[in-house]
Amino acid sequence: MLSIFFQGMALGAALILPLGPQNALVLNQGVRRQYHLMTAGLCTLSDVVLICAGVFGGSALLTQSPLLLSLVTWGGVAFLLWYGWGALRAAFSANVALASEKAMQQGRWRIFATMMAVTWLNPHVYIDTFVVLGSLGGQLPAEARSWFALGSVSASLLWFFGLASLAAWLSPLLNTVKAQRIINALVGMMMWGIALKLALQALGMR
Template identity: 75%
Template sequence: MLSVYFQGVALGASLILPLGPQNAFVMNQGVKRQYHLMTALLCTLSDIALICGGIFGGSALLLQSPLLLQLITWAGVAFLLWYGWGALRTAVSGNVNFADETVLNQGRWRIIATMMAVTWLNPHVYIDTFVVLGSIGGQLPDALARRWFALGTVTASLLWFFGLALMAAWLAPLLRTVRAQRIINLLVGSVMWLIAFQLARQGIAAF
């Protein structure tokens, strides 16, 4: 079963490593040292739910409901455009606010809501977990093999999100300057808008 486990680790890593809205958000919170471990934990828990849903039967629901995928797609487009606009506006204006304790306490629920949005309103995450992982996991011979495969993909998510958050926090002293924050916000905003336009193009093509 170890071979199935490492197959899950490798496939999970290949799906999660490309820079997307989830990774950009975790990195940004790590640089700010603003609930970055909580963000990594919530991303990991979301991935666990999505991976298990995809491998253990949820893929059929998504494939049978094109309308549901369309709703998720356009909600994701709207959110990514809004979030990207905020990041780009900060980058251009240079109005960078480094969080103090008051801002941290006020911003916890907003961070949670944003993390849930960048995860659950991104149709790519359903394609990766429900379609790709679901189809591969569904071909495994028995339930035990599927559990080991799911454990491997979950391991990849756990190591990646916590590693990204901790690495960004470790580099924070170098990156918590106005110039670095402007570059990071420009990167985050550009990634959000690029993915939003890709999703919109896919949504239009699906009509």
């Protein structure tokens, strides 16, 4: 069963490593050293729920409900545009230090809500967990599915906590005015780029 475990871990890692909204949020909170481990834990917990739902039969729900996928997609587009606008506004603010200070004052509940939106309003999350992992894991025998899901979950846990810890460790280098401008600009452009890609896919212009 170890081969199934490592197969799930390898596939989970391949899906989670590309920079996306979740990774950007964990990175940002790590640089600020603000509830970064909580953010990593919530991202991991969300992946546990989504991966298990996908591997143990939830993929049928998504494939049979185009309306649900459409609602999630456009909700995600709206949120990513809003989040990207906030990051770009902070990047080009006349007083980036003040903008960073305001960001640091975010309470844990606002960070929690942002993380939940970034995760659950991102249709790519459902495609990765329900369609890709679900279709592959769902073909395995019942006992092997558990090992496959455990491997995929382990990849998420190691990645999110590793990213949060590394960002916090590098915080003295990255938490400067110049670095914050660059990080916020990159995050803003990435969020808008993902939103545009999602919108084009939803409109059938792949």
